[in-house]
Amino acid sequence: KAGVTQTPRYLIKTRGQQVTLSCSPISGHRSVSWYQQTPGQGLQFLFEYFSETQRNKGNFPGRFSGRQFSNSRSEMNVSTLELGDSALYLCASSTGTSERINEQFFGPGTRLTVL
Amino acid sequence: KNQVEQSPQSLIILEGKNCTLQCNYTVSPFSNLRWYKQDTGRGPVSLTIMTFSENTKSNGRYTATLDADTKQSSLHITASQLSDSASYICVVSNAGTYKYIFGTGTRLKVLA
Numbered sequence: 365k366a367g368v369t370q371t372p373r374y375l376i377k378t379r380g381q382q383v384t385l386s387c388s389p390i391s392g393h394r395s396v397s398w399y400q401q402t403p404g405q406g407l408q409f410l411f412e413y414f415s416e417t418q419r420n421k422g423n424f425p426g427r428f429s430g431r432q433f434s435n436s437r438s439e440m441n442v443s444t445l446e447l448g449d450s451a452l453y454l455c456a457s458s459t460g461t462s463e464r465i466n467e468q469f470f471g472p473g474t475r476l477t478v479l
Numbered sequence: 480k481n482q483v484e485q486s487p488q489s490l491i492i493l494e495g496k497n498c499t500l501q502c503n504y505t506v507s508p509f510s511n512l513r514w515y516k517q518d519t520g521r522g523p524v525s526l527t528i529m530t531f532s533e534n535t536k537s538n539g540r541y542t543a544t545l546d547a548d549t550k551q552s553s554l555h556i557t558a559s560q561l562s563d564s565a566s567y568i569c570v571v572s573n574a575g576t577y578k579y580i581f582g583t584g585t586r587l588k589v590l591a
Contacts, residue, residue: 405583406568406582406583407523409581456522469525470523472521473520
């Protein structure tokens with residue numbers, strides 16, 4: 365079974381631009397979560413989508429948005445990029461249906477650099 | 480406030496030695512606790528998952544313990560190898576919310 369894939373793996377943008385990141389979950393998984401990871405902050409939860417609906421949201425500004433398609437693939441968009449948005453963006457998929465044994469599988473991440 | 484704290488922040492040990500990483504949490508209600516290993520620049524990989532009723536779980540040379548009463552967990556690595564050099568992240572799931580609270584991790588370096 366193929367793992368979680370994320371595209372692109374690396375991205376360089378300038379301040380003010382916008383960016384879209386993509387995540388394809390493991391086949392059969394309906395939950396996709398997005399995280400931002402910076403050296404000083406560790407993993408910060410952005411949001412989770414389950415069956416095309418945002419089920420949970422972290423404490424990030426509205427510049428960060430996402431969506432999920434009917435095939436469970438998810439995209440994350442960041443508008444008006446700031447230098448502080450430079451980070452590794454990780455997505456994780458899970459079945460999303462049984463929390464007690466609900467294991468998250470992470471993708472390799474997208475490294476975003478904002479200049 | 481739901482929080483997960485890990486200690487130490489970083490650790491250097493010699494190859495072949497054992498080490499123990501700590502995780503304390505205040506997440507309530509508790510659902511489960513996971514330990515992940517993350518190599519630099521890559522996504523985390525799950526090592527163990529423990530629910531409320533489990534107090535120990537092993538995965539090869541990795542053994543995790545959980546004390547739900549004191550809200551503490553530890554990850555013990557036996558006979559460390561160079562490939563164990565990575566960050567180890569403790570994650571606690573908040574029951575009923577599908578939310579995961581992440582610790583900031585322990586950076587382990589194993590030297591030859």
